[in-house]
Amino acid sequence: MQNTLRKSHIIADPTVSVSRLEEVVATSEEFDQVVAQALPILLDRAAGYTKRFLRETGQWNDDIEHEKFALRWGSEYLERFLVCGRSEVPCRPLFLFDSLVAKQHSKPEPFCYHPDLLKPLGRFLDGLVARAVVSRDALIALYHHSYGWGAGDVIAVTGLNGLESQRIYKNFRRWRESGWQRTMDEMGLTKPELAELENQRQRHRQRFNGEAERLIRVAQGHYRKSEPDHYPCLSRSQWGEMFTQGYGCDYRIWHLALCLDCMQTAWGLGSCGSSAEKPRLELQVRP
Amino acid sequence: MVQEEDLELYRSQLLDSMSERPVHSVRGLSDPIQVYVNERRVGELKGAETEGTLHVHGVDHIETVQLRTEDGQLLGGVVAPESGFRANRVRLSADTVELCVQNTLQGGSLSAVFIPAPSFWRRTWNSLADVADRWTVRRSESTMAYGFRTVAFTQAILAIAVVGLVADRVMIWIAPEHIVAPTVQAEALRTASIGEIEQLAKQLRELRLMQTKVGEALQSQEKGMTLLHQTMARLSSTQESVASSVVMVKEEMEKRQEGPEREADRPAQLPPGKGSVDQEQFELAIHGLASDNERLSKQIAGLEEHNRMLTAKLQTAIAHVAKAAEQGPERVVAREADVARKHQLLPVVDSRQSAQAQPFLFWVTFSEGTTQESIDQWVNGMKGHKGVQNEGWQEVQILPPPVPPDLFLEQIRGEKIIKEARLNH
């Protein structure tokens, strides 16, 4: 349905679409059709609300970084609306959309905001960690981007069994094939920006990683709230018990990817042994 | 100015990615589905060939439920009502996930059930997996045990049975010297059924033709099967090579820790690439087989219809002939032969059913504070399945344990997460 209406946002008449969005749609198919014709209107609307929210909370600045931030969250809300709104029929799409955005903004911390996260390095990290929350491929890729590890290292460090290992290889493959590029696109990171990040990484390695560590902690702290409730930070002995008894596979994978400190704490409990030096953040730009 | 262009580019990029989003997502057949409640991950649904369930209780208030693929694509979801119950079906290609979400004063709960497609395609897939399994484990076993092939063969045997029956009748009529009946009766038969014999002979030829067609279809299936086995063998050898390269990588990692760049996963990257090519060939082979199968099932349906017609005609012919002569003993014989042949068909189906061992059922309660995840892990560890829940007791099905039930339960009670275990609820 949406495929056939591709690019229609270029020719759509905004006044017609808005009034259509205010009318009742009865079926999911009708919902898809009406909404697909109004994507630009809805995106701008959501970005506008986000902008207002940032202004009202004293987090706004008139620059392109903030505009991009508002657009990014606008598209995030729109994506959820496209999928979940279908189950809300009959409804008036425009009002449903407004209420969905309002609901998001009424949460204590609707998004991860920090002025430094709007710059290319910050956007890169914010994008990676935010994606890790919704995509297991991105979550596994975080190990690579944070420490430069490959699939074999991830399996060893997190102490996974054979069945889970196969999945890790799949995660890595998909991330290289499409996941990374999609995430960069979603964050609006351009080729020159990425090239510049790579350049900094090679030239000023220590400074680059120091800055990355500071920012990734901000992002991890925010997005770790998306972990299951019962996945808090653990002590070394608690991690040790989990590793030796072989349970909490998901726990290990999720939490260790999203917590630099616990990675240090649990280091050496997997099959990689504790002889190696504790890992430090070695940010990788490329997948 | 440059910045404005940059922003406009970003905006249209976002819109493009949104309109390109496929309505029905492409998900790997065995990839789990990630489940989110209020944008927080709560677990995953094992979305393979079997039904998978996920129950979430004790959430303060459920606002949204979302399903995502491993790569993060939003597959579907439901917005929970302020209070009360809502159900939604999310279609994923041919499979379905049923979401039931409820909000009460006590809190929210969610039940997500993955229902694999009950389609011909899914059955074919299962049969193929079954074949692959049997082929790799016990090569000597007859290939006739496959699900759909059993159907095909049953049909073929049915056809042969009817042909046999007809042939019997024809033989009886053509060669009356075999009949112990009085000569008067034989005489009557010879004159009365000459047209019918011709007709029956014609039908017999038709039936043979049909049989040849079925035989051909079976043969082409056989070819497809061989192709499939070759691909399977290649696939498993690729997997082996992946496993061995993992070992290699581990060894290499131990050897050189002084190297600044870790290339550990590089050797292991290649086999999965090759694996995906094999996977494609495998899927192609299955596609070919599926269409073959469809053709075959159509032919079988035709054959069945024809059989029915033939049987009806046979019945009339018999009645007709019987009218001419008195109730002859051969009719009874024919009936008996019919029954006997039908009985012969049954074991083909039965042997397949009995091949699957009866599951062993028992009930357990879990220690305080045991998480759903550790319960699932425990059940998975025994290669078991969770059955129903009743008054805090969880039914568990496993393959029969190697030890006597009492001893088995005693062992189970010794496990950390188990509070109590018994045979009957």
Ligand SMILES: [Zn+2]
């Ligand atoms: Zn932690």
